[in-house]
Amino acid sequence: MNWLADVIGSSIGKKMLMALTGLGFCVFLFGHLAGNMTIYGGKDAFNSYAEHLHSLGPLLTVAEIGLLLFATVHVLSGTLLFLGNLKARPQRYAMKKSAGGRTVGSRTMPYTGFLVLLFVVFHLMNFHFVDKTNTTIFQIVNNAFSDPIYVGIYVAAMIMVGIHVSHGFWSAFQTLGANHPKYMPFIKGLSIGFSLIVGMGFGFLPIYFLFLS
Amino acid sequence: MTQQNSSKNINLTLKVWRQVGPNVKGRLETYQANHISTDMSFLEMLDVVNEELILNHRDPIAFDHDCREGICGMCGAMVNGRAHGPEKGTTLCQLHMRHFSDQDTVIIEPWRSRAFRIIKDLVVDRSAFDKIIQAGGYISVSAGGTPDANVIPVPQEAAEKAMDAAACIGCGACVASCPNASAMLFVGAKVSHLALLPQGIPEAAIRALAMVKKMDDCGFGNCTNETECEAECPKEISITNIARLNREYIKAGLL
Ligand code: SF4
Numbered sequence: 001m002n003w004l005a006d007v008i009g010s011s012i013g014k015k016m017l018m019a020l021t022g023l024g025f026c027v028f029l030f031g032h033l034a035g036n037m038t039i040y041g042g043k044d045a046f047n048s049y050a051e052h053l054h055s056l057g058p059l060l061t062v063a064e065i066g067l068l069l070f071a072t073v074h075v076l077s078g079t080l081l082f083l084g085n086l087k088a089r090p091q092r093y094a095m096k097k098s099a100g101g102r103t104v105g106s107r108t109m110p111y112t113g114f115l116v117l118l119f120v121v122f123h124l125m126n127f128h129f130v131d132k133t134n135t136t137i138f139q140i141v142n143n144a145f146s147d148p149i150y151v152g153i154y155v156a157a158m159i160m161v162g163i164h165v166s167h168g169f170w171s172a173f174q175t176l177g178a179n180h181p182k183y184m185p186f187i188k189g190l191s192i193g194f195s196l197i198v199g200m201g202f203g204f205l206p207i208y209f210l211f212l213s
Numbered sequence: 214m215t216q217q218n219s220s221k222n223i224n225l226t227l228k229v230w231r232q233v234g235p236n237v238k239g240r241l242e243t244y245q246a247n248h249i250s251t252d253m254s255f256l257e258m259l260d261v262v263n264e265e266l267i268l269n270h271r272d273p274i275a276f277d278h279d280c281r282e283g284i285c286g287m288c289g290a291m292v293n294g295r296a297h298g299p300e301k302g303t304t305l306c307q308l309h310m311r312h313f314s315d316q317d318t319v320i321i322e323p324w325r326s327r328a329f330r331i332i333k334d335l336v337v338d339r340s341a342f343d344k345i346i347q348a349g350g351y352i353s354v355s356a357g358g359t360p361d362a363n364v365i366p367v368p369q370e371a372a373e374k375a376m377d378a379a380a381c382i383g384c385g386a387c388v389a390s391c392p393n394a395s396a397m398l399f400v401g402a403k404v405s406h407l408a409l410l411p412q413g414i415p416e417a418a419i420r421a422l423a424m425v426k427k428m429d430d431c432g433f434g435n436c437t438n439e440t441e442c443e444a445e446c447p448k449e450i451s452i453t454n455i456a457r458l459n460r461e462y463i464k465a466g467l468l
């Protein structure tokens with residue numbers, strides 16, 4: 001198994017882990033967003049979606065453990081890569097300008113990533129690890145988003161996620177070796193499209209609740 | 214026939230990184246570069262400044278150079294925060310002073326990376342690149358009689374791509390401009406131009422593994438696909454070569 005540790009421990013190996021787990025999260029985001037759309041169907045539609053999800057029982061637990069594992073790998077390898085990169089240039093430039101390669105997303109990856117991690121903890125405390133007896137998930141969400149501060153935090157976090165994904169999505173394909181002039185423009189377009197869908201799709205929900213209340 | 218002559222002279226303020234040796238603290242020092250013809254190259258401008266320094270019994274600015282025609286890869290410095298200066302697809306020796314204006318301030322710094330130690334002023338030690346090449350950037354050929362030309366067919370497209378990758382002159386601008394000081398464009402170019410050709414295929418797997426290992430050991434950073442390297446490379450090497458390196462590495466390491 002030495003060879004596997006060598007490959008995964010290398011710079012490219014760690015990036016492959018980032019890419020695979022990152023793409024996994026993109027799939028998750030898509031599913032999560034699709035589920036959240038039931039909110040527009042009203043209270044009952046959303047509650048029944050949540051019930052259906054929970055009726056999956058052990059499957060749901062497996063998925064949750066999977067997500068936790070993905071998050072651990074993504075955060076750990078990301079941190080290692082970030083620290084390695086700080087070390088790679090001990091003396092900074094007095095003046096450094098971009099030649100036009102970097103984007104808002106690529107520049108801020110470690111920082112948006114860190115903020116999203118904080119947000120995920122906050123989000124789980126709000127809606128996952130709460131007492132759900134004698135109430136419905138719709139009620140919990142509705143209560144949270146009647147507070148403009150919560151709405152503000154959630155909208156800001158979704159902008160962070162959108163920015164993070166705008167670089168992460170196409171970047172994952174490049175890291176996995178899928179870059180060809182034939183289809184890269186399409187993947188880059190998809191990257192922007194997906195980040196807008198995620199940012200706006202999730203970001204509009206708290207605002208919707210605020211108006212509802 | 215009259216010939217139009219657009220050349221003129223400009224005066225510049227230079228802030229140049231001066232560092233006596235590898236383990237000594239360096240700093241930016243200010244010099245005046247006066248009466249610089251806009252037809253000069255950037256290195257010729259530095260020559261003029263150095264002549265004046267020598268006349269005044271001061272230590273001239275050390276910088277690397279050789280061919281001065283954009284093919285050897287020896288020259289290079291950060292000019293106002295850009296590797297090889299602000300022009301696209303240009304080495305420092307091919308950067309001309311007509312791209313600067315009178316009274317400009319120009320900040321000149323060496324490539325900065327843990328893997329490139331500063332030897333003096335703007336001269337950095339790029340032997341880390343040589344070590345990466347020694348690790349696998351070659352093909353093994355059995356010596357013998359001269360083989361006939363064109364016995365091994367090479368598809369035109371592969372030849373073109375290999376040639377594009379082989380245009381890398383090993384200048385190090387990719388590392389210098391990369392926010393992470395990563396050498397992936399250089400290694401990607403070197404792995405690609407061999408992996409694309411039939412002669413390079415037998416050793417493709419060990420090459421990819423060995424060169425990446427050496428790259429990591431030398432202390433270069435990790436690529437985060439910022440694509441600054443591609444934008445600054447004087448030979449405009451594409452990051453598709455980095456994707457190919459990633460593919461070669463996955464193939465060699467996991468398959
Ligand atoms: S890839 Fe480009 S920037 Fe990097 S060493 Fe080669 S020629 Fe220089």
Ligand code: FES
Pocket residue numbers: 277278279280281282283284285286287288289304305306307
């Ligand atoms: S001196 Fe040879 S490339 Fe500039």
